[in-house]
Amino acid sequence: MTERLPLFPLGTVLFPGLVLPLHLFEDRYRRLVADLLERPEPRRFGVVGIELGHEVGNEAARRLAEVGCVAELREVAPRPGGRYDIVTVGSRRFRLKEVDRGRPYLRGEVEFLPEEAGADPERAAHRARRLFHLYRHRLAAAGAEVAEPVDLPGDPVRLSYLIAAAVVLDQHDKQRLLAAEDATVRLRTGNDLLARENRLLEVLPTVPAGQFLDGAFHPN
DSSP states (O other): OEEEEEEEEESSOOOTTBEEEEEEOSHHHHHHHHHHHTSOSSOEEEEEEEEESBSSSTTBOSEEOSEEEEEEEEEEEEEGGGEEEEEEEEEEEEEEEEEEOSSSSOEEEEEEOOOOOOSSHHHHHHHHHHHHHHHHHHHHHTTOEEOSOOOOOSSHHHHHHHHHHHSOOOHHHHHHHHTOSSHHHHHHHHHHHHHHHHHHHHHOSOOOOOEESOSOBOOO
């Protein structure tokens, strides 16, 4: 079953459960929000990664990632000049089947993807928890700002998304995690990435300043 969604291309990856605030100033996205506000709830659009192009301008988003995530609109704050500050929460993943470029903002024909645990998720989840705690410890030791300890969920699907969202990775690796077939595959891929990052942190004296697990992950 497919559905047509407004699309918001970004140079970042949205995961289910992740809170994503946005400041909208381009005409096309101001129009997108205005159109959404005319519809009944739930108001939603698709966030999809940019593989070629930029977030703004005429050459924006010439090639999009195959897998994206639905963003549910939770808060809208109008700003002077017709701008908006909005808060969204990631919900369902989708596969982008077709793109319609005939309106001010893109629209896409999308197919929603199932959320399955996969084969033997508990073993992958156990290793993920151990590597993730080590990652947090090494980040803090390297001088990064690390939030208070988090209560990791028992559900492997939610766990796989929380870790994917929390670890500092480039867009390519984040996209791999989003597109993973199921939670077991995502956790195993995440474990390989966590092991790599832990090795790097072991030899690096400091890490770039930034926020880590600052409450931007929503449990829904």
